[in-house]
Amino acid sequence: MREASGERAVGQYPDATPAEALAYFERKYVELNGQVTLLEQRAKGGAPAADIAKAVANLQAALVNANAVGNLAALTERLGALGGTVSELTEQQGAEAKAQSAAALAERAAIVEEAERLAAEDPAKTQWKQTSAALDALFVKWQAHQHDAPRIPKGEANELWKRFRAARTTIEQNRKAFFAELDSAHKDVRNRKQQLIAQAEALAPQGADGINSYRTLLDEWKLAGRSGKKQDDAMWAKFKAAGDVLYSAKSEVDAAENEEFSGNLEQKLELLTEAEALLTETDRTKARTALSGIQRRWDEIGKVPRDQVKVVEDRMRKVEAAVRKLDDDFWKRNNPETEARTAGLAGQLHDAITKLEAELAEAEASKDAAAIAEATEALAARKAWLNAIEK
Structure with missing residues (x-):
């Protein structure tokens, strides 16, 4: 190579x-x-600056005594240019890494804050199933973030973990305390309901006569509270079974009474037909005498089936009210004080009518139309009042 x-x-x-x-x-x-060329493309694509710098150094060393023929000087120059690019990448990627770390720190802090919010809830009002599920989801999110998100400073990461762990510990302690208290309350409720079951079962020998006492126990049962669905359902089944024994005995008594009193019902229905004829009676003395005889026979007949008591009693009450009204109306009409007031008012009306008739005659003689109309109207009103009183 030259x-x-x-x-x-x-x-x-x-x-x-x-x-x-x-x-x-x-x-x-x-x-x-x-x-x-590949290294230039990696640098342009934003590859980690440290990796680019290492590759540049390796290639520069390889070019010093490269066993190759070509423009090695141009390659050395291009690698030198990449050195400036590496500096820019280092600065840029440092800023990006700092921004990503800040974002990751904020995300992890948000996880901690949500855990602390759950820990701050009133244990008595907390829906523990939902809260426990939410806390588990936050822990999974924490682990995923720790594994996948950009690294954050160790000191801050440790501080956040301490806060998260403290919140989780608080929630767990509150949950245990809540359910310990709930278990204690449930135990008291179970004991009370067991006592009520024993009392209800003890009423069995009384039969139908024990129903009132059972109803009192039922009111206490409703006030006793709950102790868990399965246990409550099982105890309620036993308590109800004790009541069913009493109501079954009552049903037998009712059936026997219905059979025994069915004849009485037929007699009372016949007697009601006779009594209801008095609803149209206008003679109070006759109605009162007839009703007295009917009432005496009514009492002598005796009881009717339980489900028919109200039916026949309501029909008899209607007849009794009608006869009582005849008496009331009679005494209203023949009350001495009322008669005296009526007589006095009737006398006054007679005097007023006589006076008005004289005034009407004078008005007709003088042909005074207004006076005639006034006297006629007043006279008609007084006569109507008098007619009502005399009736």
Whole structure:
């Protein structure tokens, strides 16, 4: 090779023609040129500056005594130009790395802040299933970020981890305390409900007579609280079974009474037909006497099936109300004080009518149309009042 400092031997290629030998060493140059070109492209593409600098140094060393034929000086110059590019890349990539580290720090801080928010919740109001799932998701996110995100300064990374670990510890402690307290409360509820079950089962010998006591126990059951779905369901099944025994006994009693009292129902229905005829009666004495006899026979008949009690009693109450109204109306009409007031008012109306008739006659004689109209209207009103009172 002819260089600026003179000629330099680059090698030997025995047993070949000069052209073949020269072609071999030219290919070596082509390979070096390709490596430089590739490095230029990597630098342009933003490859890590440290990698570019290392490759430049290696190629520069390789060019010093390269066994190749070609413009090695041009390759050396191009590598020198890459040195400036490496400086620019180093500065640029340093700024980018700093920005990426800041962003990664903010992202990891956001994970910590969310964990601390969960830790600050009121344990009594926390939905622990959702909170535990959220905390697990945050930990997975932390691990992924630690593995995939740009590195952040060790001191800040350690500080963030301490905060995250503290938040996780607080949540776990709150969760354990909450469920310990809940277990204690559930235990109290279970004990109370077991007592209520025992009391309900003890009512079985009373049969239907124990139903009122069972209802009282049922009210206490509702106030006892809950102790977990499965346990509550199992205890409720036992408590309800104790009540079913009482209601079954009551059903048997009701069935027996219905059979026993069905004849009484037929008699009372016949008696109601007789009683309801009094709804159109206007003679209060006759209605009162008839009703008294019906009521006496009604009481003598006795009970009817439970589901028919209200039906027949309502029909009888309607008859009794009608007869009572006849009495009330009679005494309103024949009250001495009312009669005295009515007589006094009737006398006043008679006097007023006589006076108005005289005024009307005078108005007709004088043919005073306005006076005639006024006297006629007043006279008609007084006569209407009198007619109402006398009725």
